[in-house]
Amino acid sequence: MIEAQGLTKRYGRTVAVNDLSFTVAPGKVTGFLGPNGAGKSTTMRMILGLDNPSAGTVRINGRRYAELHHPLRQVGALLDAKWVHPNRSARSHLRWIAASNRIPVKRVDEVLEVVGLTSVAGKRAGGFSLGMSQRLGIATALLGDPGVLLFDEPVNGLDPEGILWIRQFMHRLADEGRTVFVSSHLLSEMALTAQDLVVIGRGRLIAQTSTQEFIDNASESAVRVRGPEMERLHGLLTGQGLTVRDVPAGADGPAALLVPNASTEQIGELAGTVGLVLHELAAQRGSLEQAFIQLTGQDVEYQAGAGAPAGAAAAGGGTGVAVPPPAGEAPSGVPLNVPGGDAR
């Protein structure tokens, strides 16, 4: 259980983390999501007492990190896999960390076994590949068999096999009843890994919800429908009070209609009652990336220059400024899978 309250970190005039409050519950994987530079790592460092918060508190199982006795037995963390002396062997690295919290030496060999590094335990850690370093970092976090685990971008730079391994591994840890807090800037990765999400942008809390709810809210669902008699189909749907968009033929396939906020059942039955032939009837979901950008769009620290679509740029009246989507659109009206101009 991790509880942050009003957590704030200032570096001079820059506010890296701003009045952040959230809780991380045991027994599930909680994702910590935000664009690069949103303050995820800073927050994790404050949780672990490495950085002093400018304001606010963060408690682990009701106590500050500095108050924990033998903290590695309660909290395990992988913040940076490169925090290893390159000329020290993996076993020596784990051995000194184990000794610091009176963790028995045989536990070192156990965790090496768990992460699959037994065969290279005597090799110098400086020669490890990124994947091996990442595994050594996880072994370090597991050393004290802690109930709370923090991982900062654990899948960064890993190959698909490594990503899958870490994902399953975190699920197993959560199933054992541990608190697992994982940061990432990739919503698609978090959608597969985390049951809960804490979403931040520019150091501020954007949402704390379940992953499913976050994705449902953030991305619009729509039905793509296509048939030989498009005109009649269009008339039929608008006649029912549904919004219909024309999708011209493109990469997604031939011309079709897009009906937001409708179900395939609804439209299929409607077409059936008037005897309309359909060639395609499919539910569509906005991409997670779009949803994420939609929610954190205003909160990205390093914005690219001219990323705004033509319409929005005109509305914003400026060049080189990324214009956030108009307020009325958020959060459910994301234009999705539709080429730029004729979205609305």
Next chain:
Amino acid sequence: MTLLTVERIKLFSTRSPWWCMILATALTVGLTSLFAATTRTKDLADLTPDATQFAYNFGLVVMMVMSTLAVTTEYRFGTIRSTFLAVPTRTPALVAKAVVVASLSGIVGEITAVGSWGIARLIQPDAPLALNTAQEYRNVFGVGLVYLLASVFAMAVGLIVRQSAGAIVIELIYLFLLENLLPVIPRIGDSIQHWLPFTVGDNFIVAGAVRHSDGPPVIDNMPLGPWGSLLYFAAVCIGLFVIGTVLARRRDA
């Protein structure tokens, strides 16, 4: 105790401390043997125990570099953060490091001192090298204590600067330039020299020794006696280490 074990594992699980220890001993003992072997028979009376220690500064600098690196490489490779995660109050871990590294430097200091004296005796058995007086014992065995305290000094600089090259350059410039150039200042130079830490620390070893041409420099009129000098030197080194520890506690790791 457990933290002492931790620092011992850290120190000996990389190779550079071994190289530093070998280098410090080889350099000091090697130079002394050269010195003893080339001493002319008519100058043999000058080859006293304190003269065998003229080269102790070489080994001292090597061990100071090792001590600095014991701290700064932890910052360089991020292991200081792992250390602070394991010991979130920080001070015990830093004190344990100081105890382990400084003790090792002290032991190396004694080895170089006894080694230098021993090799001189082997090469020139007729020289007056017997240890009889308290002063002669101090001339040889005092060297280890200066190593020990200088090691604490070096770790303190490492903690304050947190960067290998920067910390080592500061130490070398201080040791070889400032302590040697400040006394040159007219009128007040001498009074300054009497309170320069490494000059005072050296006074602990050489105080009372007879001045001779090839021996270590003996400065007259030092205000503190040998043991007072050692205390003063210790106060400076430990004081600096306290500052370093306070900074390490306050700063974000």
